Amino acid sequence: MTRNGQTPLVEMRDISISFGGIKAVDHVSIDLYPGEVVGLLGHNGAGKSTLIKCLSGAYQADAGQILINGQPVEIANPRDARSQNIETIYQTLALADNLDAASNLFLGREILSRGLVDDARMEAETRKIMGRLNPNFRKFNVPVSALSGGQRQSVAIARAVYFNAKILIMDEPTAALGPHETQMVAELIQELKAQGLGIFLIEHDIHSVMKLCDRASVMKNGQLVGTVKVDEVTDDDILGMIILGKKPAHLAA
Amino acid sequence: MTDHGHTAQPTASKRSIIDTLELDVRLLGMLFAFAAVAIVFTIWTGGTFVGPRNVFNIAVQTVPVAIMACGMVFVIVARHIDLSVGSMLAMCSAVMAMSQTQWLPAVLGLQYGNPVVLVLTIVIGFAAGTAMGAATGWLVGYQRIPSFIVTLGGLFVWRNVNWFTTNGQSVSLTDPTLLMFGGTEGVLGAGASWAVGLIAAGIAVWAILAARRTKKSHGFIVKPIWAEGVMMALIVGAILAFVGWLSRYPIPAAKLKRLFEAKGEVLPEGYSAMHGLPISVLILILVVVAMTLVARKTRLGRYIFATGGNPDAAELSGINTRLLTVKIFALMGFLCALAALIAQARLQSHGNDIGMLEELRVIAAAVIGGTALAGGVGTIYGAVLGALIMQSLQSGMAMVGVDTPFQNIVVGLVLIVAVWVDILYRKRMGITK
Numbered sequence: 001m002t003r004n005g006q007t008p009l010v011e012m013r014d015i016s017i018s019f020g021g022i023k024a025v026d027h028v029s030i031d032l033y034p035g036e037v038v039g040l041l042g043h044n045g046a047g048k049s050t051l052i053k054c055l056s057g058a059y060q061a062d063a064g065q066i067l068i069n070g071q072p073v074e075i076a077n078p079r080d081a082r083s084q085n086i087e088t089i090y091q092t093l094a095l096a097d098n099l100d101a102a103s104n105l106f107l108g109r110e111i112l113s114r115g116l117v118d119d120a121r122m123e124a125e126t127r128k129i130m131g132r133l134n135p136n137f138r139k140f141n142v143p144v145s146a147l148s149g150g151q152r153q154s155v156a157i158a159r160a161v162y163f164n165a166k167i168l169i170m171d172e173p174t175a176a177l178g179p180h181e182t183q184m185v186a187e188l189i190q191e192l193k194a195q196g197l198g199i200f201l202i203e204h205d206i207h208s209v210m211k212l213c214d215r216a217s218v219m220k221n222g223q224l225v226g227t228v229k230v231d232e233v234t235d236d237d238i239l240g241m242i243i244l245g246k247k248p249a250h251l252a253a
Numbered sequence: 254m255t256d257h258g259h260t261a262q263p264t265a266s267k268r269s270i271i272d273t274l275e276l277d278v279r280l281l282g283m284l285f286a287f288a289a290v291a292i293v294f295t296i297w298t299g300g301t302f303v304g305p306r307n308v309f310n311i312a313v314q315t316v317p318v319a320i321m322a323c324g325m326v327f328v329i330v331a332r333h334i335d336l337s338v339g340s341m342l343a344m345c346s347a348v349m350a351m352s353q354t355q356w357l358p359a360v361l362g363l364q365y366g367n368p369v370v371l372v373l374t375i376v377i378g379f380a381a382g383t384a385m386g387a388a389t390g391w392l393v394g395y396q397r398i399p400s401f402i403v404t405l406g407g408l409f410v411w412r413n414v415n416w417f418t419t420n421g422q423s424v425s426l427t428d429p430t431l432l433m434f435g436g437t438e439g440v441l442g443a444g445a446s447w448a449v450g451l452i453a454a455g456i457a458v459w460a461i462l463a464a465r466r467t468k469k470s471h472g473f474i475v476k477p478i479w480a481e482g483v484m485m486a487l488i489v490g491a492i493l494a495f496v497g498w499l500s501r502y503p504i505p506a507a508k509l510k511r512l513f514e515a516k517g518e519v520l521p522e523g524y525s526a527m528h529g530l531p532i533s534v535l536i537l538i539l540v541v542v543a544m545t546l547v548a549r550k551t552r553l554g555r556y557i558f559a560t561g562g563n564p565d566a567a568e569l570s571g572i573n574t575r576l577l578t579v580k581i582f583a584l585m586g587f588l589c590a591l592a593a594l595i596a597q598a599r600l601q602s603h604g605n606d607i608g609m610l611e612e613l614r615v616i617a618a619a620v621i622g623g624t625a626l627a628g629g630v631g632t633i634y635g636a637v638l639g640a641l642i643m644q645s646l647q648s649g650m651a652m653v654g655v656d657t658p659f660q661n662i663v664v665g666l667v668l669i670v671a672v673w674v675d676i677l678y679r680k681r682m683g684i685t686k
Contacts, residue, residue, distance in 0.1 A: 058569060079571035094569045098562035098629035099555075107559055108570035116550040124471040 007070040009034050009198040010167055015054055015064035024050040025061070026222040032167065032198040037189060039213035039230070040202045041242055047222040048202050049091070052169050055200075056088040057081035068167075082108075087165035091172045091202075093156040097145035101137075102126040104144055105159045129158045133188065149176040157188065168192060171202045186212060206235050220245040273480045279623045279675070283638045286671075290642060294649030302649055305502035309528055312499070313436030313599065315637075315644040316533045317342070317592040318611060322618040322636035323544045324585035327554075329619055330561040331581050332628035333393060333400035337407030338589050338615050341385050342608035344411040345593035349378035350424035350603035353431070366428045379590045385411065386586020387579050394578030408612065416605055424603040435598030439532040443500035446529030450496030453538075454489040461485055502528040533595045537637070540588070544633045557581060561628035617664070618643060621671040643667070 008031040017025045025047045032038050040048040053059040055066065057078040066073055068084050075081050081088070095104050102122040110117045111125070123140055130137040134154040144152055153176060160168055170189075174182040189199060189212055203209050209216055210230055218225040218241040226247040228237070237248035294302040301307060321338050328335045353374040358365050361373075389407055393400045426432070433439030441449065461481060468475050475481075504526045513520045548554040560567040560574050568574050597603050620626065621642060622635030643664055650660045 056569075077571070078569050079573075082571055088569070090569065092565070094563070094566035096559040096562035096566050096629070099559060103555060103559070104566075107555070107566070108572050110552055110555060112552075116546075117552060117555055119550075120467045120471045120473070123473070 006033060008032060008067070009036075009069065010055065010200075011065075011067040011070075012051070012055060013065040013067065015051060015061045015066075017050060017054060017059060017061050023222045025054070027064075028219065028222075028224045030217045030224070030227065032200060034166075034198055035193055035196045036215070037193055037199045037201055037213045038227075039209040039216040040200060040219065041204075041206070041209060041216055041238065042219035042225075043242065046219040048219050049171060051219070052088075052171065052200055052202060055081065055167075056086060056169055079108075082163070085164065085166040086169065087160035087163060087167070088169040089156050089160050089171060089173055091175065093152055095144050095152060095156060098143050100142060101130070101140055101144060101147075101155045101158075104155055105129075105162060107159075109163065125162070126158070129162050130154065133158050133161070134184070150178065150181040153177060153181065153185075157185070161188075161192070166197060168197050168199045169202075170199060172204065173201070174203075174205075174208065182208075206238055209238070210235060218242055226251075273476055274484060275476060275480075277632075279678075280632075280635065280638075282674070282678070283622065283635060283642070287638060287642050287645065290645050290649065294645070294652065297649070297653050302652060305498050305528075307648065307652070308495075309436075309499055309502050309531070311641070311644050311648050312534045313531050314648070315640050316436070316537045317596045317599075317608075318614050318618055318644070319537055319637045319640040320540050320588050320592045320595070321585075321611070321615040322622070322640050323540055323633050324588035325615050325619040326544075326622075326624050326631045326633055326636045327548070327557050327581050328400075328585055329616075329624045329626060330628055330631045331557050331578065332561050332564065333578070333581070334616070334626075335389070335400065335404045335582065335585055336612050336616075337385075337389065337404040337411055338585065339608040339611035339613075340408045340411035340415065341382060341586055341589040342593045342596065342611060343415040343605070344385065344418070345378050345382045345590040346597045346603045346607050347415040347418040347424075348381045349374050349590075349594060350426060350597060351418055352377050353428065354424055354426070366430070368430060371428060371430050375594060378594060379587060382586040382588075382590025382593070383583050384586070386589070387583040389586070390579035390582030393582065394575040400582075419603065419605070421605060423605065426597060426602055431594075432598050432601060433532055434536070434595050435601065436531045436533045436595075437528075438598075440504075440528040441530045441532065441535070443527040443529045446496050446500050446527075449530060449535065450493050454492045457488045457492065458485050461488075496530060499531075500527045500529045504528055533599070536591070536595065540591070541633055541637055548633055553577075553580065558629060561630070563629075614640070614643065617668045621668060623675065639671075 010032040011029075012031070013029050015025055015028050016023065028047070028051055030038065030040075030051070040052065042048050050059060054061040054064075055075065057075045057080050060076060066075055073080075073084060075084065075086075096107065099107070102119065102125075105126050106122045111122050112118060113121070127140060130140075134151070137151060137154060139147055139151065144155055147155070153173065157173070174185050177185065186208070189201070193199060201209070201213060203212075213230050215227055215229055216233075216238060217227040218238065220242065223245075225241045225245050228241075228247070228251060232251065233248060237251075240246060240248060291303060321342070325335060325338065353370050354365055357363065357370045357373055358367075361370070363370050385407075389400070389403050392398050392403045429438070440446075461484060465475050465481060506520075506525075509524065509526060510520045548558070556567060556572045556574075556577055559570070559572065560577060564574060593608070596607060600607065618640035619631065619636040620639070622632065622637070622639030624631030624636060646664060646667065647660050650663065651657075655663075
């Protein structure tokens with residue numbers, strides 16, 4: 001499973017998970033290389049979010065193997081995922097609405113000084129990273145419930161980026177954003193990719209996939225339809241894979 | 254246009270003063286409510302209500318509920334409830350009463366009243382409380398039984414295990430060292446109280462300055478120095494006024510005579526002594542400071558609030574929310590044991606009905622103090638202030654001769670009105686959560 005002699009950053013082999021008799025993910029294998037963006041596509045309920053949650057530690061696979069840099073790893077919970085430098089931006093953002101931006105950014109990984117949380121330093125660090133990601137962000141001392149959708153999104157992105165992620169999972173990062181903010185996220189993805197991160201991008205919008213991704217893996221009814229290189233296919237090919245669950249004829253051979 | 258400018262001016266400056274001082278508007282509201290209660294009853298009783306004696310009594314009576322309310326804030330913030338605190342208090346009290354009067358003296362062959370017995374009793378009592386709380390937390394956190402059910406069950410179970418522990422009998426407690434925890438029998442006296450007050454004031458000033466220095470070192474905007482000065486003056490003034498007032502409450506001559514006779518001495522002519530700060534109130538203050546520190550400055554506190562704000566987010570951030578639940582309830586149990594020690598020392602006995610219905614007062618105190626039952630929001634000082642407001646109301650009504658049933662009706666109504674006002678305030682300010 002190597003490409004040009006390179007070991008994949010992430011390899012999920014033969015992953016299966018079922019809930020009460022329904023196979024949400026059925027023997028799916030996908031991989032991700034450094035500096036690559038892999039799009040995950042499919043209808044609602046196709047199993048893409050479930051598959052990716054096995055990698056982020058929110059779910060545990062019933063069967064299958066996860067390899068990071070060629071080494072098999074055990075990811076039993078979100079803490080394990082974080083210790084493998086896997087960061088996730090959830091569709092729901094997973095922010096504690098009653099806490100401010102800095103507390104959310106460092107949630108679970110607070111900076112301590114003499115055993116106590118160092119709020120001032122965390123705020124200073126938050127100001128630094130937000131200055132890079134979203135220079136217009138000013139609301140550092142209010143609960144994130146008081147922020148707009150885009151501002152909340154940038155807090156969630158900052159949290160994933162701050163801790164030197166090697167593997168980034170983005171679950172519909174632009175679903176709640178306006179055109180300007182969507183553009184900012186697109187630029188960020190390019191920048192992170194250039195830094196050598198591997199990114200899994202769950203996305204509904206085919207145009208974004210064509211623009212941002214190197215490869216696309218399409219799922220339907222819990223199974224993998226196929227993985228294609230984006231520049232070898234057209235929008236319609238991918239649409240066909242999503243709807244019909246068939247690989248395009250010129251690649252199927 | 255000019256007309257408009259005129260009317261807008263005063264409101265703008267009023268807001269900005271509150272903003273500049275960075276005052277918590279909700280805290281201000283509670284302080285006003287407290288002041289209103291105090292003023293009404295002071296006028297009604299012709300001044301007796303705020304006399305040193307009554308202030309002392311209210312402070313001492315508030316302690317057990319206030320200590321438990323501190324723990325209840327964490328429980329409610331984390332989206333749980335604990336209905337068993339009154340029964341846990343009774344259970345801890347029963348364990349401590351039996352171990353100091355019967356179990357330990359029998360096992361160790363020591364007399365009741367030996368300090369070793371009391372120290373071991375306290376250790377056993379606190380361990381029992383913490384264990385009961387941890388058991389509740391395990392059932393809620395790991396077994397996923399709703400806390401309402403677990404603690405409602407606990408309310409029945411502990412109340413009646415308590416009955417069996419003492420065979421339904423009251424236990425009279427006479428150890429003078431134990432009674433020191435109760436209030437009247439354990440006071441610091443005027444000199445030591447002033448010393449404690451001055452040290453506390455010093456620490457408060459240092460804390461404000463240290464926080465300012467830290468903010469400045471990171472280049473954040475700090476409030477003007479006059480605003481810091483006003484805050485410091487208010488806090489120092491409140492501490493010293495409280496301590497000074499209690500130091501004006503004399504110990505009755507007859508009691509002094511008894512104390513001297515106990516030491517085999519004769520009361521000197523013209524000798525007098527003041528109560529000063531009760532040890533139980535000092536314990537409450539230490540609990541408040543410690544719990545506030547936990548809430549604001551530790552990971553534990555941060556995780557409790559995060560879990561209350563969004564349990565899924567906390568879980569996905571790698572927080573072990575199950576273990577966290579055990580810790581929260583264990584802490585609640587520990588505080589119940591501490592409250593039990595103080596309650597039995599004050600009553601100088603353990604009775605079966607000790608702590609009866611206390612769970613409702615504790616929850617009411619937390620809620621009046623601004624803790625939201627939806628979770629994620631609440632303060633320790635608010636809960637203590639809530640307990641204080643309830644106790645002041647009851648004390649004041651008792652003084653002016655209001656019957657007990659009517660006192661309870663008023664406390665119940667106050668609970669509802671407090672939450673109602675809070676909802677109206679949030680609606681007007683456009684705060685959704």
